[in-house]
Amino acid sequence: MKILFLESEHGRYSELKYASCVARMYADRLRKKGHQVYEISRPSPDEANAKIREINPDVIWFVGHGDPDRATLENVQLWVKSTDDLWQFRGRIVVAHSCLTGIELGKVAVVKGAVAYFGYKDEMWFVWCDESKYPNCACSKENPYAVRPEVWIKLVTYPHYPPLEFLMAIAEGRDFKEAFDHSLAVTDKLVAELQSIRPASQQEASMIKVTEWALEGNRDDQVLYKRTAEMGVETQQVGSLSKALAMTLILSLPTVGLMFIGGGGNAGKNVPNI
């Protein structure tokens, strides 16, 4: 597979490099598996578009600030300005490390010819240091919070794993549903790993907990649109019931309830019957 990584680093601050440095690790792993991997560091929209035309990638991974119908790259430069023309994604698998584009942009991209689009239908959260004061936090064991280095590296990198695990699973030949479920399973594993840490301080305990919430919240908001044989769009997501409906179900079920299967997916979640 030809895989293009658009590795923005600077958005409003240098927040985007937190995802890009994790992506670089995956890029190396993909290369070792024999894939043709291309990386553009700090791409402007023009540079990204030129590279897409030049190499014609099968997969595009990008990180940037997003909205339901827009996406940006380095320095918050608008790359996808609207859903009117999404030529960049036609015929390709897109993995968007970006907020909110899973609401509309991803769906329209598939309608207009993308093979599949992995994104988030809400804000995607992660841990960050104020880079003006602490420039070496991303993908590093260094941190200003007196968190143990081996714990900090997990807090600062784990929220970026799931979309890249989806990409990795696709590159290993799994189908979209399997790859999506794999990314969910990885998230659960990462949360369990964080929960198994014995915190060294109250602050460390709180930072671990907040990272768990970020991972779990991101997991619930990840979505995959894929093209079907009938040229339709199929959605895979972790669905969520309204609170009222969920409570009604929980109170009325005679046994432990299998809560939801979102879209065309099968990501069942057990919820205790309270």
Added chain:
Amino acid sequence: MSRAFIISWYNKIPPAERTLPIIMYNGKVYTPEEVYREVMAGTRLGEALQAKIERLRASHSFVLDDLKELDYIARKRVEQVIKNLPPDFSLVAIGVNGKRIYRPEELLKTRFFEKAVEKEKKKVVELLRG
């Protein structure tokens, strides 16, 4: 009621969860550590807390008031966690518009907070049920 039950229940709770609120009684929230301490001391409060925990461990045991308390406890848990974050700690959400870097005190007004509350409701039930 046996102390052995509370000892066994308490030992199953991960250390990081032992100082977060888990049960409410007479309008006040208590952590597993506080429950453990009261039960071991043989106080009336300990007895009441243990009785409530034993009741809530059963399936279909949450009545409406318990659900309201569950919501309150979950909020207190999230607030306590956020309060214990370093003041210059930040979370980022990468949307195009609006504020996207959140300091701890700002998290209290976000959807992140509300989502965390929902997660913690589930967590409290799991912990109560061991």
